[in-house]
Amino acid sequence: MSFRAKSYYEQVYMITEQIPEGRVSTYGAIADYLALGSARMVGYALGQSNKMNMPVPAHRVVNRNGELTGRGHFKPPSMMQKLLEQEGVKVKKDKVVDFKELFWHPQELDV
DNA sequence: CGTTTGACGGTCC
DNA sequence: CGGACCGCCAAAC
Numbered sequence A: 001m002s003f004r005a006k007s008y009y010e011q012v013y014m015i016t017e018q019i020p021e022g023r024v025s026t027y028g029a030i031a032d033y034l035a036l037g038s039a040r041m042v043g044y045a046l047g048q049s050n051k052m053n054m055p056v057p058a059h060r061v062v063n064r065n066g067e068l069t070g071r072g073h074f075k076p077p078s079m080m081q082k083l084l085e086q087e088g089v090k091v092k093k094d095k096v097v098d099f100k101e102l103f104w105h106p107q108e109l110d111v
Numbered sequence B: 001c002g003t004t005t006g007a008c009g010g011t012c013c
Numbered sequence C: 001c002g003g004a005c006c007g008c009c010a011a012a013c
Helices: A008-017 A027-034 A039-049 A069-073 A079-086
Strands: none
Touching: A008 A027, A008 A039, A027 A039, A039 A069, A069 A079
């Protein structure tokens, strides 16, 4: 996949939308794939995604530790965990269970 | 164009 | 285990 052309944010949105259901990715992984900014850029971009029309599954993006660090930005902070569990991702104490197994790297798109 | 702002990551203590 | 710091860098103001 070779996006480029759009702003850094849009690239983040597109990548995030490609995250398969029941899988999770990390800010760092996305930033690494884009090879542009750092994990902060991804988190910042996702923050804007809320206000956009595109239904970006931001709940599938967690930090490199598998923790739902961004849950505080959802309407009900518990929504993030709820959505994940609905997709089959078990969450315990704000952490994704078997995170490394469910971890999805954007690089999968190139393959 | 300088300053502020982050949903991170890693290190240090 | 958790708090303090620093580095990262695009976008909004």
